[in-house]
Amino acid sequence: MSNNKYLQWSYKDTQADWWHDSAIVEELEDAIANGAVGLTTNPLLIKLSLFAKPDFWRPMLKDIPASLSPTAKAEEIARIITTHLAGKLLPIFEKTNGEKGFVCAQVNPTKAGDAGYMLDMARRLAKWAPNICIKLPVTAAGLEVLEECVAEGLSVCATAGFTVPQALAIAERHMKGLARAGKDGVKPGKCFAVVMVGRLDDYLRDVAHDRKAEVKESDIIQSGTAVIKRAYKLFKERDYKAILMPAGMRGHYHLTTLAGAAMSMSVAPKIAGMVLELPEPFVEHIQEPVAADVIDRLKTIPEFVRAYEPDGMKPADFITYGVVQRTLSQFVEAGWLPVEAYQL
Numbered sequence: 450m451s452n453n454k455y456l457q458w459s460y461k462d463t464q465a466d467w468w469h470d471s472a473i474v475e476e477l478e479d480a481i482a483n484g485a486v487g488l489t490t491n492p493l494l495i496k497l498s499l500f501a502k503p504d505f506w507r508p509m510l511k512d513i514p515a516s517l518s519p520t521a522k523a524e525e526i527a528r529i530i531t532t533h534l535a536g537k538l539l540p541i542f543e544k545t546n547g548e549k550g551f552v553c554a555q556v557n558p559t560k561a562g563d564a565g566y567m568l569d570m571a572r573r574l575a576k577w578a579p580n581i582c583i584k585l586p587v588t589a590a591g592l593e594v595l596e597e598c599v600a601e602g603l604s605v606c607a608t609a610g611f612t613v614p615q616a617l618a619i620a621e622r623h624m625k626g627l628a629r630a631g632k633d634g635v636k637p638g639k640c641f642a643v644v645m646v647g648r649l650d651d652y653l654r655d656v657a658h659d660r661k662a663e664v665k666e667s668d669i670i671q672s673g674t675a676v677i678k679r680a681y682k683l684f685k686e687r688d689y690k691a692i693l694m695p696a697g698m699r700g701h702y703h704l705t706t707l708a709g710a711a712m713s714m715s716v717a718p719k720i721a722g723m724v725l726e727l728p729e730p731f732v733e734h735i736q737e738p739v740a741a742d743v744i745d746r747l748k749t750i751p752e753f754v755r756a757y758e759p760d761g762m763k764p765a766d767f768i769t770y771g772v773v774q775r776t777l778s779q780f781v782e783a784g785w786l787p788v789e790a791y792q793l
Contacts, residue, residue, distance in 0.1 A: 451483060451721075451725065453483040453725055456484055456485075456716065456721060459704075459731075464712075465708070465710055465712055465714055466486045467487075467715075468489050468713055468716070469487070469489070470696065470717040470718075472534060473497075474533070474534065474537070477534060478537065480716075485716075487550065487553075487582070487713060488534055488538060488551070489715040490531065490534070490552070490554070490584075491584065491608065492558055492785040492788060493779060493783050493784035495530055495531070496783065496784045499526065509533065510529060510793055519789035522788075522791075522793075523557075523789040524573075527554065527555075527788065528554075534552050535552040536578070547579075551582035551604060553581075553583075554574040555583075555585075555608065555780075556570045556574070556583065556584065556594075558780035558785055561586040561590065561591065562590050562768060564590040564593045567585060567591065568597055575603045586607075587607045587609055587610040587618070587643075588764075589764040589765050589768065591607065592607075596623070596625050596626040596629070598638055599627060599630060599638045600629035600633070600637070601638070604639040604640070605641070606643060606694065607619045608696075609777055610643045610644050610645065611649040611652075611776075612644075612649075612676060612755065612761060612762065612770070613756065613759050613761065614761050614762050614764075616642050616680035617680070619640065619642040620642060620691040621689075623642075627690060640691040641693075642691045643694045644696070645697035646673025646674060646677055646699075647699035649697075649756060650670050651772075652752070652771055652775060656750055656752045656771070657669060657750055660750065664747060667743075671739050671747075673697075674702075674707070674739055675739040678738065678739060679757060681710060694712060694714070695712060695715065698717065701724050701727065703720070704716065705734060708735060709734065709735040710735040752770075755770070
């Protein structure tokens with residue numbers, strides 16, 4: 450077992466907590482020992498665990514009926530893997546009275562624009578285990594489902610989020626769900642608003658190169674940080690109740706620059722390994738703004754402006770934003786479809 454002093458410090462001594470970002474059991478157990486209080490998974494991570502540990506999962510999958518359609522089979526595989534992982538975090542869920550200890554279960558990413566399909570599936574996923582957090586895409590349809598889930602008492606994690614407008618839309622729909630739940634006497638679900646900071650950096654790097662924009666690599670790797678820090682400030686000002694969740698990190702800087710924030714950090718094993726080497730004393734950096742000259746250079750990229758400005762795009766635009774499509778496609782092509790095709 451590793452002894453990750455940085456992650457332990459982050460959980461014990463700051464406002465932050467952290468979730469493990471992998472579906473491999475041994476990695477999750479190590480993460481829990483270092484203070485992880487949740488698990489973010491997606492179809493890609495389910496696929497990676499399934500293919501990396503076939504001998505572990507095969508006995509649990511042996512009773513899946515051969516007559517199932519590929520889509521139904523993929524959902525059943527996800528159910529078996531997710532519920533096994535959920536059991537690892539159930540003690541935390543019970544100890545905290547449902548405040549922590551969640552495990553994500555993501556709706557079929559091929560249906561990111563179909564609210565009815567996603568809502569029906571979300572209700573099924575919620576029955577898998579008491580500590581399921583339903584992962585929904587931040588599309589216009591996904592936002593409809595998010596509000597309905599919260600109003601029904603189901604916790605949600607809004608994924609494929611990269612921008613300030615998406616984060617604000619999540620928070621607003623969560624508030625509407627809270628109000629509806631309160632009116633109906635329902636204990637509302639919790640809401641985690643993902644900002645995939647590193648994936649936004651990757652996307653804007655490509656856009657900057659294509660446009661021959663005069664930005665530095667040191668600017669590019671702060672674009673996701675700039676977005677989530679702006680969203681964080683607005684969440685505080687507006688007293689939103691959703692919890693921001695930075696994800697898709699590419700280096701330890703994505704984690705350390707947010708140190709001290711009241712966020713739930715999604716930390717992949719690679720990033721957890723990077724912070725093992727950080728020297729003490731550890732320092733909070735959430736109050737340090739991204740430099741104004743960096744923001745000015747990034748604003749020469751129109752796609753950054755769309756991500757950074759609160760009114761940069763409308764919910765109807767979310768599904769067409771380049772990095773949203775890139776990520777949803779990866780969830781489908783590299784995650785969901787290989788699980789559908791998996792030979793039992």
